[in-house]
Amino acid sequence: MRLARPLENLIDNLLKLPTIGPKTAQRLALYILKMPAAEARQLAQAIIDAREKVFPCSRCGYLTDIDPCFICRDETRDTSILCVAEEASDIIAMERTGYRGRYYVLNKNFNLMDDNNLEDLNLDSFINQLASGEVKEVVLALNPDIEGEVISRYLAGLADGHGVKATRLAHGLPVGGDIEFADEITLRRALEGRKEI
């Protein structure tokens, strides 16, 4: 069945979003058509605003509309501890834990088998912060996969070069999970990282 051109265009653009399949795209498009005109305009404007006004903080890489971001400006934070994460969304998760240090977001684009290099990671601001002498500990909070491990080792080497201690989040079992149902790899990791009580 043929659809009106602008409707088809809207569906095609929604389809580019993650997790949106053809059916969802069509449902969303039809919903937008039924919205009051002002609301639809607001939605469009919100997309444009966010796209134009939000950028990575020059100091930590967190997404912000002021530079440095509110975390980097916050003087009550512990500046001796620097948590490195892969994506801005990881910071949102870390913030919920009550962590009160600073961050460094890699916004990483490193895949082991692709034509890229550890030395091409954007680390200028990270290295400057190590060199400033203020940071006493780097907490590596990268994803527990092989790439995360490789980048962690590399960053730990850089920290070591500046005489800064590097630590890594423990790999272990999810709270509330059953050991019985844990997979072998996770369980072995948890065993490696066991703690004396």
Added chain:
Amino acid sequence: MYYQSRSLIIKSMDYRESDKLVTLFSEKEGKLKAIARGIKKPGSSLRACVQPFCHSLLFFHQGRELDLITQGRLLDFYGNSREDIKRTLHCMYIMELLDKSLMDRAAMPRLYGLTLSILQYINNNGLNHLVLRYFELQLLIQLGYRPVLDKCVNCGRQGGFKNFCLEAGGMLCPDCSAGEQNGIVLYGEVLGLLKLMAHGNLNTLQRVQASGAALEKLELFLERYLEYHLERRFNLKNTIRVLKKSLS
């Protein structure tokens, strides 16, 4: 339609919200890409089965474009290698070689068996550079690039020649190599090791003691041979070099 096969996981990439697009080397179907759904959710029973360089029995459902991995059972995750970053990187290098050299959907059961035994060997005995070189050479041989080492590849003359030509895939006699610019000089221990690796098996090889200098030359030679015929660069080697400082 459903099918099942033992498989080695080459890599997995994010795909949609909580799915992964898994590249794997299956025993029955060769290299293929398939979707594993819901992998990022906690408690996914498939998650461990589709981690890189795991050996798993996987159950597939044929899809219109991509097949779906419906179930899996982890057969081996090479735990000793996995907790050692050096071994992990070299196992990933083996996966990268497979990724960049195998054709899609072409079963290679002998290479499959060899890869398993190499991963097993590294897991049980630690890194052995000669064993890695053996894998590279055997991979090339299985792909149809067996180097001709004991006669001239061009005219067939028998003899101990020293000039290896990448393009011809073998040694050249002095007559045939006249004017040849890109020859690689191969002789002595390095050539001996190559011959041994071309015909020997893993058992004989692990008892061989090779000098550091010969191993280094062998590595360089095979790197050039691989890159020439596969026309790909191997990124893991580079990462291993960059990390070497923090690894030692």
